[in-house]
Amino acid sequence: MPAPPIQLSEAWFDAREADRIAQALRGRVAGNGPFCLKVEERLKRLLDDRRVLLTTSCTHAMELALLALGFGPGDEVICPSFTFVSTANAVLRVGARPVFADIEDRTLGLDPADVERRISPRTLGVLPVHYAGIAADMARLLDLARSRRLKVVEDAAHGLGARLGGRPLGTLGDAGCFSFHETKNVTCGEGGAVTFADAGVAERAEVIREKGTNRSAFLRGEVDKYTWVAEGSSYVLSDVLAAMLDAQLDKLEEIQVRRARLVSRYREELAAWAHAHQARLPPIDPERQGNDHLFYMLLPDEETRDRCLAGLRARGVMASFHYVPLHSSPYGRSLGPTGELPVTDRVARTLVRLPLHPRLSEGDVERVVAALKQALP
Ligand SMILES: Cc1ncc(COP(=O)(O)O)c(C=O)c1O
Structure with a gap:
């Protein structure tokens, strides 16, 4: 009998995920529950103590980051063409325009010189991808962003646990976005996370993530009822999936x-x-x-x-x-x-x-x- 095919990528689950999911099923299963809060804290420790919000995917994490940072119609965002469709889709979903720039041969990340050539008066941000968990040239991209007043959102879908000069990928720009899709090093099937440099932007994202309500503040006991306070969407991860992530982080x-x-x-x-x-x-x-x-x-x-x-x-x-x-x-x-x-x-x-x-x-x-x-x- 021929040997079974060797798959490109496969998730590794055992009793640990099953036990943790069973535990979640005995409690609350909506988003922003106890496993979500626990996993956000665990990720925060891995990500230089930056505030982390779990999301339903990295695609949604990028949408959320762009919305919270104020991107919208009329803005341009420079991103690689050598990437998964989500990078550009997130830009389009917030009404902005993706402008494709070339990558560098060495890192397969955005080429800062080509990014500079593609800056226009409408450019508001740069969205580098850390392909294969290998950092793009962030020193030059961040310098360029600073001098041209651009915001930087990192697509760190591949990058959890990888570093540049000791600093975790996803914590170098204004926001960093991660994927927990089945093909990633840590997975819950479909899931993501976003981290922000600025606490005020993170607060805005927290509201957008919860359908434009202040439900997160309510769950923390900061307000006595929650209500609609801004335009929002639904990007919270179910506690069942967060329980899976908790087990994956143990591993x-x-x-x-x-x-x-x-x-x-x-x-x-x-x-x-x-x-x-x-x-x-x-x-x-x-x-x-x-x-x-x-x-x-x-x-x-x-x-x-x-x-x-x-x-x-x-x-x-x-x-x-x-x-x-x-x-x-x-x-x-x-x-x-x-x-x-x-x-x-x-x-x-x-x-x-x-x-x-x-x-x-x-x-x-x-x-x-x-x-x-x-x-x-
Ligand atoms: C570079 C890159 N960005 C974004 C994504 C999208 O991640 P998700 O499936 O969690 O939305 C992927 C997916 O593999 C990816 O490779």
Whole structure:
């Protein structure tokens, strides 16, 4: 019987999540309940003591961040085209316009020089993505933002636990947004979080998140009844999902140890092969402490990449590309011309992601590597 396929990513659940969910079911299950508050406190400790609000997704976390920071119709937000659709959708949902800029070859994050070229009188913010949990060039992006009075919202969907110069990703700009989607290092199926630099903005976000009411203040006993105080929406995470996150946070260290072990195994097994095949592995940079969220390779050209993906899949290894650049997607094209994004186009044509998740064994890594060496001998 052939071995089962090796999945690109898989969540790791056991009795700990089931127990915690059972506990949540015995109490309140709406949002902003005891597990939500507990998990927000735990995340706060991981995120330099910044106020954290749980949300239903990272997409919603970004919408909420942009709304709380005052983005709206007429504003432009510079973001990468090399990203998941959510980054640009969040901008569009608040009525603003995404302006796509190129990425840097080294970090696969926004290129500050190209961002600067795309600033217009309407630009209000920059939305960098920390691809694979590797920090974008935040020193230059933050300098630029400061000098041009732009707000910075970090799409740290991949970035929980990763750092830049010791500082957690998601705490470097005005707001940072995280994902707990099933593919992320810590997951509750679908979920997210947002963190803010400014306590006043966080308070505004708390109201927007609760349908424009001051229910959060009411739950803390600060007002004796709650009412409609602003325009809002519904972005609170159910306590059942927060209970799952609580169990996942208990396992965070184990998850990270497993991921790190698998990544170092990939690196050992692939170093000589990568050199011989002009393939680039993710950068090792002491300033950028990653979280081993994704393991990717950049191959020399598109034909080699496609051969690699087909060869791996034929051998039961569910490797994948990343992303269709947003400016070249059907909807992205309908938003108007973007101009040249040469690094984005090249990276999207040549990138392969290899399976990486906490249920993978070192034997699985050997199988992936053997399949890769057969696909591209
Ligand atoms: C860079 C990036 N931003 C945002 C998201 C959206 O996250 P969510 O599914 O939690 O909305 C993703 C999802 O994978 C992503 O890769």
